[in-house]
Amino acid sequence: MAGYPAWDQDSARTIVAGLAHLEGATLPMLHALQDAFGYVDPQAVPLIAEALNLSRAEVHGAISFYHDFRTAPQPARIVRLCRAEACQALGCEAVVEDLAHRHGIVVDDPQAGDAAVETVYCLGNCALGPSALVDGELFGRVDAARIAALCRHGRAHS
Secondary structure, three states, X not given: OOOOOOOOHHHHHHHHHHHOOOOOOHHHHHHHHHHHHOOOOOOHHHHHHHHHOOOHHHHHHXXXXXXXXXXXXXXXXXXXXXXXXXXXXXXXXHHHHHHHHHHXXXXXXXXXXXXXXXXXXXXXXXXXXXXXXXXXXXXXOOOHHHHHHHHXXXXXXX
């Protein structure tokens, strides 16, 4: 994955040890690992559990509760599709269905590969919905074909 080094157990151990002194260190550790590697490898669970005297279930629970934590490297391209009320009123759910049926793209698919479409709730572009955010660029009035093209573009440049 571009931009992040491969998961390294020794580096992860150093990150965890450096934050173990903090009160409530679980989230800072998880954020630091994700910042360093782009995701929190499942191998981090026992490291954090041991450092903080927590059960592995408690650490896993924190990772799975917060949807921003990833347990695998993220795709090269992420298309964030707004599915809040205004975009729903302007047809985002039809876009989601069309993506699946015509383009074979499942929104929020954890096994998406090198391009993924993820749900977000409000991009602040309500008048021009459905809206999508790709690499910091906001797109309004998107349809399934546009989303699929954005995904293909990411595959070509990954």
